[in-house]
Amino acid sequence: MIDCLHRLHRLLCPLAVVFFLSAGLAAGVAAQPAPTTAAPAAAMAPRVLACTVCHGKEGRATPDGYFPRIAGKPAGYLANQLLNFRDGRRSYPQMTYLIEHLTDDYLREMAEHFAALDLPYPPPPPPQAPPAVLEQGRRLVQQGDVARNVPACVACHGAAMTGVAPSIPGLLGLPRDYLNSQLGAWKTGQRRAHAPDCMADIARQLTPEEVSAVSAWLAAQPVAAGGKPARTLPAAMPARCGGVADVPVAGR
Known part of the structure; x- marks a missing residue:
């Protein structure tokens, strides 16, 4: 029964996203702010309603298990993932559909909105392995x-x-x-x-x-x-990774 509900949620979630798009991100597409201005949190919240359909209220995630929490994640990471979805480095058609016409600056504003949310985490579930x-x-x-x-x-x-x-x-x-x-x-x-x-x-x-x-x-x-993410790593990273060029790498 639980597996059935999971599958049903994964099927219905993209449909709900399309519905909420008209009230959320679609408004942002038509009125994207100038690159030098950032939308206040109160103004940004209704524009990202489509995100919360799958990612949970305020981006806290849902019990389903297939859509991750985005609230409080580092802004640079969230922005990179939005760009990856838009530009084809990550594949999930529903995400691409939502953001394919949004500019880099607008995606970064979305990322900053969710990154700024300071919300408690629930306790972890019991271990699911021996x-x-x-x-x-x-x-x-x-x-x-x-x-x-x-x-x-x-x-x-x-x-x-x-x-x-x-x-x-x-x-x-x-x-x-x-x-x-x-x-x-x-x-x-x-x-x-x-x-x-x-x-x-x-x-x-x-x-x-x-x-x-x-x-x-x-x-x-x-x-x-x-x-909350740390400000720095205690030591250099063991390997160079794309998207984090500002982090020192061991031996380089």
Whole structure:
């Protein structure tokens, strides 16, 4: 029954997006602000109603598990993802339809609106994997696998895994299904980022079992510090990643 409801939500959500588009983003397309002015939060909220149909009230996410939280994510990261959807580096037709005619500046205003929302995270769900699998996921997240040149997740996403401003996302507070699907999309090339696409390189090194273990462990962790991204990483990143050129890289 639950699986049936999940499938129904995924089918109905795009239809609801199209309905709300007329009251939300469509108004923004016709009245995009000049690049030098930023829309106040009160003015921006009704323009992004279409986003909240799938991503939940104020972008908090929904219990469904397939649409991630966007509230409080780093503005640079959200802007990059909107640009990736619009320009074809990420593939989800409903997202592309919503934003394909929006300018870079308007997408950045949308990103800044959601990034500025300071909303509490709910407690994580109970672990969805056996202890041995969770331990495998923990090791990969916190230590990586040096023998295969797989860096620890914390080396880029921060010790608390809440991300790093302005462009590195947090990994906590996300559903296991979503984490699984995104790592799988990087492995198969369905999700891409600006070159060098470091996440694609890392994901291709992981087995399906390791992807599942990492996702299960991350999804079971509480979100520290209100989920706010760190200002800096404690050390240089282990590899160069597109979209985060301002972050120092080890040995370079």
